[in-house]
Amino acid sequence: xxxxxxxxxxxxPKLRDEDAGLTPLREKNGExxxxxxxxxxxxxxxxxxxxxxxxxxxxxxxxxxxxxxGMDTSGKDGTTRVLFSQISPMGIRATGFAAPxxxxxxxxxxxxxxxxxxxxxxxxxxxRSHYEDVLVPRVLGDIDGKExxxxxxxxxxxxxxxxxxxxxxxxxxxxxSKDEQKKRLQERLDDPEKHWKFDPTDLTVRAQWxxxxxxxxxxxxxxxxxxxxxxxxxxxxxxxxxxxxxxxxLETMRGMKLSWPAPKADLDKLKVE
Amino acid sequence: xxxxxxxxxxxxPKLRDEDAGLTPLREKNGExxxxxxxxxxxxxxxxxxxxxxxxxxxxxxxxxxxxxxGMDTSGKDGTTRVLFSQISPMGIRATGFAAPxxxxxxxxxxxxxxxxxxxxxxxxxxxRSHYEDVLVPRVLGDIDGKExxxxxxxxxxxxxxxxxxxxxxxxxxxxxSKDEQKKRLQERLDDPEKHWKFDPTDLTVRAQWxxxxxxxxxxxxxxxxxxxxxxxxxxxxxxxxxxxxxxxxLETMRGMKLSWPAPKADLDKLKVE
Numbered sequence: 001x002x003x004x005x006x007x008x009x010x011x012x013p014k015l016r017d018e019d020a021g022l023t024p025l026r027e028k029n030g031e032x033x034x035x036x037x038x039x040x041x042x043x044x045x046x047x048x049x050x051x052x053x054x055x056x057x058x059x060x061x062x063x064x065x066x067x068x069x070g071m072d073t074s075g076k077d078g079t080t081r082v083l084f085s086q087i088s089p090m091g092i093r094a095t096g097f098a099a100p101x102x103x104x105x106x107x108x109x110x111x112x113x114x115x116x117x118x119x120x121x122x123x124x125x126x127x128r129s130h131y132e133d134v135l136v137p138r139v140l141g142d143i144d145g146k147e148x149x150x151x152x153x154x155x156x157x158x159x160x161x162x163x164x165x166x167x168x169x170x171x172x173x174x175x176x177s178k179d180e181q182k183k184r185l186q187e188r189l190d191d192p193e194k195h196w197k198f199d200p201t202d203l204t205v206r207a208q209w210x211x212x213x214x215x216x217x218x219x220x221x222x223x224x225x226x227x228x229x230x231x232x233x234x235x236x237x238x239x240x241x242x243x244x245x246x247x248x249x250l251e252t253m254r255g256m257k258l259s260w261p262a263p264k265a266d267l268d269k270l271k272v273e
Numbered sequence: 274x275x276x277x278x279x280x281x282x283x284x285x286p287k288l289r290d291e292d293a294g295l296t297p298l299r300e301k302n303g304e305x306x307x308x309x310x311x312x313x314x315x316x317x318x319x320x321x322x323x324x325x326x327x328x329x330x331x332x333x334x335x336x337x338x339x340x341x342x343g344m345d346t347s348g349k350d351g352t353t354r355v356l357f358s359q360i361s362p363m364g365i366r367a368t369g370f371a372a373p374x375x376x377x378x379x380x381x382x383x384x385x386x387x388x389x390x391x392x393x394x395x396x397x398x399x400x401r402s403h404y405e406d407v408l409v410p411r412v413l414g415d416i417d418g419k420e421x422x423x424x425x426x427x428x429x430x431x432x433x434x435x436x437x438x439x440x441x442x443x444x445x446x447x448x449x450s451k452d453e454q455k456k457r458l459q460e461r462l463d464d465p466e467k468h469w470k471f472d473p474t475d476l477t478v479r480a481q482w483x484x485x486x487x488x489x490x491x492x493x494x495x496x497x498x499x500x501x502x503x504x505x506x507x508x509x510x511x512x513x514x515x516x517x518x519x520x521x522x523l524e525t526m527r528g529m530k531l532s533w534p535a536p537k538a539d540l541d542k543l544k545v546e
Contacts, residue, residue, distance in 0.1 A: 058469035080362050089357040089367040090350055090400060096363050127363060185545040195536050196331035203545065263468050272458040272476065 003247035004255075009173070009220050009230035015213045020177040022234040025243055038239035042082060045246035050086040052253040053123060057091040059261045060121035063167045066249065067126045070174030071212065072202045073184035075235050076127045079174065082242045083125060083249065093118070096127040109133040109151075110158055117162060130155055131171075134219050139211045152222045163227035170252050171228060172245060173220060174235040178209050276520035277528075282446070282493050282503035288486045293450035295507040298516055311512035315355060318519035323359040325526040326396060330364040332534045333394035336440045339522065340399045343447030344485065345475045346457035348508050349400045352447065355515045356398060356522065366391070369400040382406040382424075383431055390435060403428055404444075407492050412484045425495045436500035443525050444501060445518060446493060447508040451482050 006024065026034060056062060066083075068076045080094050095116040104112045110130055118124035134151050137143045143151070159169055176184075185202060188194040205212065224230045231248055235241040279297065299307060329335060339356075341349045353367050368389040377385045383403055391397035407424050410416045416424070432442055449457075458475060461467040478485065497503045504521055508514040 054466075077361060077363055084357050084362040088350060089353050089362075089365075089398075090369050092362075093366075094362040125362075182545045189540055189543050189545065192536060193327075193533060195540050196534050198537070198540060200537070203543075206545070260466060261469050263465060264471070264473070267462055267468050267471060270462050270476075272455045272462065272479070 002251065003244060004229075004231075004251045007231040007233055007244060007248065009224050009232045011221070011224075013217050013220050013224075013230075013232060015175060015217055015232070017177040017179070019232075020175045020180060020234050021236040023237055023240045024234075025247070026237075026240055035239040038243045042239070042242045042246045043085070045243070045250050046082060046086045049083070049246065049250050049253060050088070052250070052256070052258055053087050053091050055258040055260055056123070056253070056256070057088070057121045059258065061166070062256055062258070063118035063120055064123045064253065064256070065118055065126065065162065065167050065169045066123065067129045067131070067169070067171040068174065069128065069131050069171070069216070070235065071176060071181060071209075072205060073181050073188075074174035074176045075238060075241055076174060078238060079172075079242060079245050080125050080127055082246065083123075087123070091121065092123040092125065094125040094127060097129055097132060110154065114158075117167065120166070130158070131219055131223075135212060135215045138215050139208050148218075152219065155219075155223055156225070156228075159223065159225070159228040168252060168256055169228040170248065171223075171230045172248065173216065173230060173232050174241060175232050176235045178206075180236040181206065275524065276517060277502075277504075277524045280504040280506055280517060280521065282497050282505045284494070284497075286490050286493050286497075286503075286505060288448060288490055288505070290450040290452070292505075293448045293453060293507050294509040296510055296513045297507075298520070299510075299513055308512040311516045315512070315515045315519045316358070318516070318523050319355060319359045322356070322519065322523050322526060323361070325523070325529070325531055326360050326364050328531040328533055329396070329526070329529070330361070330394045332531065334439070335529055335531070336391035336393055337396045337526065337529070338391055338399065338435065338440050338442045339396065340402045340404070340442070340444040341447065342401065342404050342444070342489070343508065344449060344454060344482075345478060346454050346461075347447035347449045348511060348514055349447060351511060352445075352515060352518050353398050353400055355519065356396075360396070364394065365396040365398065367398040367400060370402055370405060383427065387431075390440065393439070403431070404492055404496075408485060408488045411488050412481050421491075425492065428492075428496055429498070429501075432496065432498070432501040441525060441529055442501040443521065444496075444503045445521065446489065446503060446505050447514065448505050449508045451479075453509045454479065 026038070056064065068079055070076055084092060084094070093116070097113065100112065113126070113130045116124060116126070134148055134155070138148050163169055185198070185206070188198045220230045220232070233241055233244045233248075299311070329337065341352055343349055357365060357367070366389070370386065373382075373385065386399070386403045389397060389399070407421055407428070411421050436442055458471070458479070461471045493503045493505070506514055506517045506521075
C-alpha cells in the first residue's frame with residue numbers, strides 16, 4: 001500500500017470528524033494486540049528511515065523538511081518523539097513555533113521559520129509553522145480574506161523556492177476529532193503533572209473548532225502541491241497515527257533516491273596504525 | 274553509588290589508556306548478559322531523566338548544558354543518541370561543533386558556542402565545544418602556551434557566567450584507549466557504509482595521541498570547577514559508557530531540585546465542553 005497516495009490531501013479537502021478515527025492500516029485482527037503490533041511495525045519502519053537518514057547525512061546534497069500541523073493535543077509532540085527514537089540527533093532538528101516573540105513579530109512571519117529550514121544532509125521537523133499565520137489571525141479576524149489569500153500565495157512561493165533549491169517538503173495534518181480532543185484536554189486537567197501543558201486559551205481555540213477546520217481546509221487546498229504535498233493523517237489513534245507517519249516519511253525518503261557518497265580513494269586499503 | 278563523585282575528574286587528571294577499559298558499574302556476573310543488562314538499566318535511568326526533563330521544561334526556570342568531549346570514535350554521537358531515546362525532542366537540542374566555518378572564524382571562538390547555550394527549560398548537548406579551541410590549535414602549534422592559558426581563563430569566566438545566570442553545567446570526557454580507537458577506525462574503513470564517517474585527518478590527529486591527551490589533561494585540570502565539573506568516563510565499553518553517562522545526567526538533574534510549577538488556579542475544577 002502506498003501511503004503517499006492513500007493519505008495525500010484531495011483537491012478540496014473536507015475535514016470531517018468521523019474520518020479522524022479511520023484506521024486503514026490496522027490489520028483485521030482482534031483489538032487485543034493491535035497497538036503493540038503497530039508500535040513494533042512503526043519501530044521497524046523508523047529503523048529503515050534512520051538508514052536513509054544516514055545516507056542523507058553522509059551525502060549532504062539534499063534536505064528534508066517535515067511540517068506538522070494539527071489542533072491542540074493532535075499529537076505533534078508525540079509524532080516528533082517517534083522520529084527521534086532512532087534517528088541520530090545530529091542529523092535531525094525539531095523546532096516548535098509557539099506564539100511569536102516581540103522580536104519575531106517585528107519581522108515578516110516567514111522570517112523565524114526560514115531561519116530553521118534544514119541545511120544539506122539534515123532533516124528538520126517543524127512543530128507548527130508558518131501555517132499558524134493563516135489560521136490564528138484569520139479566525140480571530142486580525143487579517144481579512146484578502147490578506148489571507150495574499151499569505152497563501154506567499155507561502156506557495158516560499159515553499160516552491162525551498163523545493164527548487166533542494167528541499168524535499170512534506171506537510172502532515174494530524175486530524176483529530178472534537179470528541180477526542182475533549183478527552184485529551186480533560187486528561188491534562190485531571191492529572192496535576194500535566195497541568196503545565198494546559199493553556200486556558202486552548203479552550204478558546206476549541207470553542208472555535210469549526211472556524212479552525214475551515215481555515216485548515218482552505219490552507220491545505222491552496223498550498224497542496226506535488227513539490228510540497230499535504231497529507232491528512234487520521235490521528236484519534238496514537239499508535240495508528242505513528243504508523244502512518246512512519247510510512248509517509250519512509251516512502252518520501254525512498255523517493256529521494258539517496259545513496260552513499262562516492263567512496264574516497266582507496267580508503268578500504270588503509271590500515272590504522 | 275554516587276556517580277558524580279566516582280567519575281569526577283581529580284585535581285590533576287592523568288589520562289592513562291588502561292583506565293579507559295574500567296567498568297566499575299558492571300555487575301560481577303558472567304559476561305553473557307552484561308551488555309543487555311546495561312542497556313536495560315540505562316533505558317530505565319534515561320526514563321527517569323525524561324521525567325525530570327518534563328519538570329525542567331514545565332518550570333522554565335533552569336537550564337542544563339551537557340558538554341561531550343573525547344577523541345574521534347570515543348562515542349559522542351552514540352551517547353547523544355541514548356539521551357534522545359526517551360527525552361522529548363522539543364526539550365533537548367544537540368549541537369555539533371565541527372571545524373569552524375569562515376563566518377565563525379571571523380568571530381571569537383566562544384561566539385558560535387554562546388549562540389547555542391540552552392534557554393530556560395531546555396537541555397543542550399554540545400558534541401564538541403569551545404574546548405576544541407584549546408586542543409587542536411595548541412597541538413598544531415597555532416597558539417602558544419601563553420595564549421592557551423589566556424583561553425583557559427576565558428573559558429572559566431564564560432562558564433562561571435553561564436552558571437551564575439542559571440545554567441547547570443556538566444562536562445564529560447569520553448575516555449577511550451588508543452587500541453580501542455584503532456579498532457573503531459579500522460571498522461569504519463572496513464565497512465563501505467561507514468566510509469563517510471572517516472576523515473583522513475583522523476589519522477593525523479591519532480598520530481599525535483599523546484599531545485592531545487596532555488592538552489586534555491591541562492584543560493580539564495584548570496576548568497574543573499564545582500559549578501562546571503568534569504567527569505572522566507571510561508568509554509572502551511559502549512554499554513557501560515552509556516550507563517555511566519545516564520547515571521551522571523540523572524544525578525545532576527536530581528541535584529537541580531526540580532519540581533512541577535505551581536498549579537494554575539482551580540484548573541482541576543475545569544470541565545472541557
